[in-house]
Amino acid sequence: MTPLSDRVLERLRETAAQPDVSGTRYRLEDLLGRGGMGAVYAAVDDELQRRVALKVLTVSDDPEELLAEARLAAQLEHPGIIPLYDAGRLPDGRAYYTMKLVDGVHLDEYTRRTSSLSDRLRVFQKLCDAVAFAHSRGVVHRDLKPANVMVGRFGEVLVMDWGTGVAGTPKYRAPEQAGETAHPVGPAADVHALGVILRTLLPENPPRPLLAVVERATAVDPAARYPDAGLLNLEIQRFLDFGTVEAYRESGLERAARFYRSNQPLLILFLVYVVVRFALFLWPGR
Amino acid sequence: MVSDPDTAIGGRPSRFPSTRASLIASTSHNDGTIRREAHAALAATYWKPIYKYIRIKWHRDNEDAKDLTQAFLSDLLTGSAIASFDSARATFRTYLRVCVDRFVMNANQAAGRLKRGAGQPALSFDTDDIESELATDPGLSLDDLFHREWQRQMFALGIDDLRRLAHDLGKDRPFEIFEAHDLAEDLPSYAELARRFDLPVSTVTNHLAWARRELRRLVLARIKAITATEAEFADDARSLFGKHR
Numbered sequence: 146m147t148p149l150s151d152r153v154l155e156r157l158r159e160t161a162a163q164p165d166v167s168g169t170r171y172r173l174e175d176l177l178g179r180g181g182m183g184a185v186y187a188a189v190d191d192e193l194q195r196r197v198a199l200k201v202l203t204v205s206d207d208p209e210e211l212l213a214e215a216r217l218a219a220q221l222e223h224p225g226i227i228p229l230y231d232a233g234r235l236p237d238g239r240a241y242y243t244m245k246l247v248d249g250v251h252l253d254e255y256t257r258r259t260s261s262l263s264d265r266l267r268v269f270q271k272l273c274d275a276v277a278f279a280h281s282r283g284v285v286h287r288d289l290k291p292a293n294v295m296v297g298r299f300g301e302v303l304v305m306d307w308g309t310g311v312a313g314t315p316k317y318r319a320p321e322q323a324g325e326t327a328h329p330v331g332p333a334a335d336v337h338a339l340g341v342i343l344r345t346l347l348p349e350n351p352p353r354p355l356l357a358v359v360e361r362a363t364a365v366d367p368a369a370r371y372p373d374a375g376l377l378n379l380e381i382q383r384f385l386d387f388g389t390v391e392a393y394r395e396s397g398l399e400r401a402a403r404f405y406r407s408n409q410p411l412l413i414l415f416l417v418y419v420v421v422r423f424a425l426f427l428w429p430g431r
Numbered sequence: 432m433v434s435d436p437d438t439a440i441g442g443r444p445s446r447f448p449s450t451r452a453s454l455i456a457s458t459s460h461n462d463g464t465i466r467r468e469a470h471a472a473l474a475a476t477y478w479k480p481i482y483k484y485i486r487i488k489w490h491r492d493n494e495d496a497k498d499l500t501q502a503f504l505s506d507l508l509t510g511s512a513i514a515s516f517d518s519a520r521a522t523f524r525t526y527l528r529v530c531v532d533r534f535v536m537n538a539n540q541a542a543g544r545l546k547r548g549a550g551q552p553a554l555s556f557d558t559d560d561i562e563s564e565l566a567t568d569p570g571l572s573l574d575d576l577f578h579r580e581w582q583r584q585m586f587a588l589g590i591d592d593l594r595r596l597a598h599d600l601g602k603d604r605p606f607e608i609f610e611a612h613d614l615a616e617d618l619p620s621y622a623e624l625a626r627r628f629d630l631p632v633s634t635v636t637n638h639l640a641w642a643r644r645e646l647r648r649l650v651l652a653r654i655k656a657i658t659a660t661e662a663e664f665a666d667d668a669r670s671l672f673g674k675h676r
Binding site for chain 1: 579582583586587590613614615616618637640643644646647648650668669671672
């Protein structure tokens with residue numbers, strides 16, 4: 146039997162995992178990412194002479210499964226949903242699909258690079274918008290997480306991997322996905338994942354209203370969450386506009402502070418006006 | 432998508448022969464031949480990880496570990512332990528580790544009373560090459576070590592299968608190229624191999640693609656044979672080829 150060193154073993158694992166694209170229109174370039182389920186490669190489509198992202202499952206005992214998911218994603222035409230170009234089977238029998246190769250970073254990397262909370266929230270809103278669109282077409286993602294969200298160079302947000310993670314990722318999945326509750330898995334599971342994602346976008350000491358939004362989005366009971374991603378988006382918009390966040394019951398002081406922040410220019414002008422009027426009133430020569 | 436006729440060997444690519452009646456179930460088959468084959472296949476897959484695990488976790492010397500491995504496998508395959516395996520509760524590999532620990536603990540208690548092999552045909556192990564591997568193992572946890580050795584063994588068996596397949600198909604040259612490239616400590620370039628084997632570079636890469644594709648198929652077929660359920664098969668395959676261990 147051939148003795149295998151650690152180095153050779155790792156090489157064998159890597160090459161055996163690589164999709165076999167011999168005789169196809171694609172040439173592999175780099176491995177972009179690998180998860181438990183599959184891997185995404187940067188590849189070149191020699192026919193159309195453009196770069197694409199090629200996704201292939203590590204094990205595809207039933208290639209129809211991935212192809213069905215590809216068909217599902219192909220139905221979703223939205224600026225926030227990654228467009229699919231092609232799908233099929235490779236010579237090694239594994240199903241694959243190709244999609245737009247986004248020039249950008251994953252959401253977690255974007256968060257590391259962007260300190261502005263409002264910028265992060267605007268990106269989150271675009272994510273909600275894409276998810277709300279999918280829900281309106283009857284499609285539930287089931288595995289929303291920063292690794293499945295790309296933020297492009299111009300701030301565009303693209304959601305990937307539609308319908309592939311039936312079981313979800315432990316950190317982001319809803320209790321009903323983990324089988325902890327008997328509720329059926331539906332759009333509320335995506336709202337839960339969005340809530341967890343939102344928490345990752347917040348600073349160490351986040352504004353309380355946003356924490357309340359996270360809390361409501363991630364409630365154990367799906368009925369207690371936001372009914373859909375669109376309403377979650379609306380709640381974020383209210384926060385950005387200094388409006389009343391429905392999930393948060395604020396104190397009188399907080400309401401006053403929020404009123405001040407939302408009307409700051411007007412209040413300052415009014416204050417200046419009062420001061421000037423008062424000064425004129427007291428002016429001795431008057 | 433262009434299909435490669437080579438992949439039709441042994442059935443549709445990524446589909447496996449219907450040996451799904453699992454080796455584990457076959458170890459208690461009524462037919463003695465099937466039972467013996469299943470015993471041999473399970474022993475071939477697991478003896479090395481078990482041997483290394485006993486060497487490292489239980490601090491046994493070479494001869495002791497060899498005897499314990501042999502005794503454990505004989506005991507496992509002929510006793511009731513394998514029949515008690517419940518795939519709903521743990522993977523076979525995890526179950527096996529628990530059984531090894533229990534066996535070595537019992538052997539410690541009954542030191543001197545251990546009847547190696549218990550009348551079963553002796554399993555033959557060549558541990559010379561493993562001893563050098565033991566020294567190079569990085570600081571892995573015992574769990575990771577067992578897993579790593581399982582991965583190593585699966586590929587080693589797959590390579591043996593590939594060698595046989597290549598020979599049967601008259602494809603010794605593609606196997607030699609694969610051996611010279613993928614199994615080399617220091618990776619030679621395709622051009623270098625093309626010169627060495629007096630072939631165009633494209634033929635070298637085609638031969639490599641064939642060998643890798645077949646190796647993957649053969650390793651998956653081995654996993655398929657030793658796992659009890661589809662879910663366990665998928666998990667094992669992912670841990671062999673995927674990111675996670």
